[in-house]
Structure formats: structure tokens, C-alpha cells
Amino acid sequence: MLDDLPHTTDSRLTPARADLADIRLRGRVTADRYVAGEARRVAVPSAPLRRSPRFDAGLDTEAVMGDAVTVYDVDEGFAWVRLAEDGYVGYLPEAALGPSDPAPTHRVTALRTFLYPGPDLKLPAAGYLTLGARLTGVAQAGQYLRLATGEHVFATHCAALATTEPDFAGTAERLVGTPYLWGGRTSLGLDCSGLVQLCLAAAGIAAPRDADQQERGLGDPLPPGLDGLRRGDLVFWRGHVGLMLDATRLIHANGFHMAVAVEPLTVAVARILENSYGPVTSIRRLSPSGAT
Incomplete structure (x- = not known):
């Protein structure tokens, strides 16, 4: 922060x-x-x-x-x-x-979860929360966490604020199929950099919002070329970003699929070169701590 x-x-x-x-x-x-x-x-x-x-x-x-x-x-x-x-x-x-007070104590770890007026799933939901939302919990009520607002959320859909999910590529995989939304950074709709920011946040890594800012501010550059990549590497174009799931597969929120999708990196590189953002501008690797 x-x-x-x-x-x-x-x-x-x-x-x-x-x-x-x-x-x-x-x-x-x-x-x-x-x-x-x-x-x-x-x-x-x-x-x-x-x-x-x-x-x-x-x-x-x-x-x-x-x-x-x-x-x-x-x-x-x-x-x-x-x-x-x-x-x-x-x-x-x-x-x-x-x-601003009270300060949050928990964050949502489910892709989405519902807010209830009481500790009962049969009550009409008062709204939903997205992955990464922060909550102030005050007491456990059976399977539910009672919030400072008086509302309740299913306790196993939350974790203590300091809890992290280090495999941010794994978090991205959970979001496959989420609709593409320009400016979106919730599990109801994401853009490319919103996906990266949300998944890094779940891993406890602060990230800038937009792709150009992320390219300047995250990780260390790798040598040019598409060889030697590994899970978690960030692939940048001028105005676009995706995450590697392994040496060959890219996951990214994109307007071609209008969703978070997985595809071979070589396929994405060829299509993007021809149709939209041009060539890959850099590939960057985060250190184990997530620092630059």
C-alpha cells in the first residue's frame, strides 16, 4: 500500500x-x-x-x-x-x-461471496463481495464471521488480512472465464492489468494499476525471446500484460476472448503482433519476495 x-x-x-x-x-x-x-x-x-x-x-x-x-x-x-x-x-x-475506522481484519479469499443480514444462508443476501475485498470481523457466529457493520459472511470464504496466496498464477487460473471489462478489477470483470494486480495482491505483492506502470515497476527484465520462461513471469506488450502458467502457456484478460483465457504464448504473440498491441516489449520476472 x-x-x-x-x-x-x-x-x-x-x-x-x-x-x-x-x-x-x-x-x-x-x-x-x-x-x-x-x-x-x-x-x-x-x-x-x-x-x-x-x-x-x-x-x-x-x-x-x-x-x-x-x-x-x-x-x-x-x-x-x-x-x-x-x-x-x-x-x-x-x-x-x-x-476509515475500524480498520479491516480479514480479506475475501473466495472469488465471490455473499453478505447476509444474519448468520443464516437462507436469509436474503444483502450483497456480494469480490476476491480481495477487506472486512472488519468482530466475532465468529457458527460458520459465519460477524462484521462491524452487523452483516455476516461465510467464514471459510475469508482469511486474516496478513494471509497470502503465494502462487499468483494459481489465483489467475481460478479466474479463467471471468468476463473482460475495461477498467475492471473484480471477479465480475477484469482487464489485463487488473487481473495481474488482483492476483499479486492476493500474494501480498503491491502492484501498480496499469500495464505500462507494471512494466516499469515490477520485477527484473529477462533477455529477449520466448525461451526459458517459467510460471509467474510477466509478459508485456505496449498496453497489455499477461502471466505465464509455465514455459509455454499464457493467461491473460483480453478483448479477443472477452474473458480471462489461457492459450499458447506463441499464438497470443502472433495474433497481438498482427491485430493490436504489436510486439512483446519485455518479459519480467519477480523475485521470490516480489520486490523489483
Whole structure:
């Protein structure tokens, strides 16, 4: 999770407008005023983050329950925020936000699970949660975890917040068939970099949001060519990313299949070269710790 502002001019990561900016950017950007912002958390299953404060604006990414955000401004139903997880800046629905406390204690490990008003699967579900959502558990109620909100979730669909799933390629395999969604980062819809970010997060590895940011910020580059690859290697194109499942098979969320799909790397490379993103730009390997 990010706790400082990067020295960058990337508008995706810079909480600065002509009228308002993060106070930590004073002296680096010009704005009419500077504010520290207010710590909040996402209090709904998922919320769209958009580049502009309009409900018909394109989806840049998604925040999910428990995600920490800094709120700089609220106007006409939209909050201008920075996501703590990856530093992304944009507009969330104001109604999606709750207080920053209490802090989460658990995360969802199932692809999806339901929220119930009580510890009984026969009760009408109050909503769903996606893989990676963060929850504040206060007590065990039989097979259910009672949350600080008063709702309940099936306990074995959750784990303590510090629990990780190191085989992030295995997490990706669980998501095969998930529909492709530009800007998506939930188990209901994913884009290519959203898949990578979600699976690395489950392994306890913080990752940037977009493919170009991931290519610059994750792992070490391998020599050119498609030989000697192994499970977990990241394959990048200009605007696309996928994960290797072994020496020859790639898993990626893509617009050709409109889903998370597995295919031979050579097939994907040939099709992408001809139809979309051009040649592979790099292949990167994460260290055992996930650090660059």
C-alpha cells in the first residue's frame, strides 16, 4: 500500500487540479489551494473510479470494499480521491464511502461471496463481495464471521488480512472465464492489468494499476525471446500484460476472448503482433519476495 506521493507527472497518480491539490505537492504543482485530504474507506462491494465526475465517463479502475482512500473534494455526488493501494486518482461516487475506522481484519479469499443480514444462508443476501475485498470481523457466529457493520459472511470464504496466496498464477487460473471489462478489477470483470494486480495482491505483492506502470515497476527484465520462461513471469506488450502458467502457456484478460483465457504464448504473440498491441516489449520476472 502506498503511503507517499511519487515524484511523477503522471496524471493518473497525481492528485492535482488547477483549483486543488494534495498539500504534499506544494512547491511541485500550482493550484489555487492545497489540502491534506480526509481518510475514508470504500463501504460498498465495489465502486467505479472515473477520470471525470460524470456517471457516463469511462471506467479507469474500481475500488472494492475496505479500500483506503484519501478524499480531497466532494461535489454533486462525487468524491475526488486517491486510492491508497495503487495511488490512482479519480472520482468515486460519494455514497460509496464510509469512515476509515475500524480498520479491516480479514480479506475475501473466495472469488465471490455473499453478505447476509444474519448468520443464516437462507436469509436474503444483502450483497456480494469480490476476491480481495477487506472486512472488519468482530466475532465468529457458527460458520459465519460477524462484521462491524452487523452483516455476516461465510467464514471459510475469508482469511486474516496478513494471509497470502503465494502462487499468483494459481489465483489467475481460478479466474479463467471471468468476463473482460475495461477498467475492471473484480471477479465480475477484469482487464489485463487488473487481473495481474488482483492476483499479486492476493500474494501480498503491491502492484501498480496499469500495464505500462507494471512494466516499469515490477520485477527484473529477462533477455529477449520466448525461451526459458517459467510460471509467474510477466509478459508485456505496449498496453497489455499477461502471466505465464509455465514455459509455454499464457493467461491473460483480453478483448479477443472477452474473458480471462489461457492459450499458447506463441499464438497470443502472433495474433497481438498482427491485430493490436504489436510486439512483446519485455518479459519480467519477480523475485521470490516480489520486490523489483
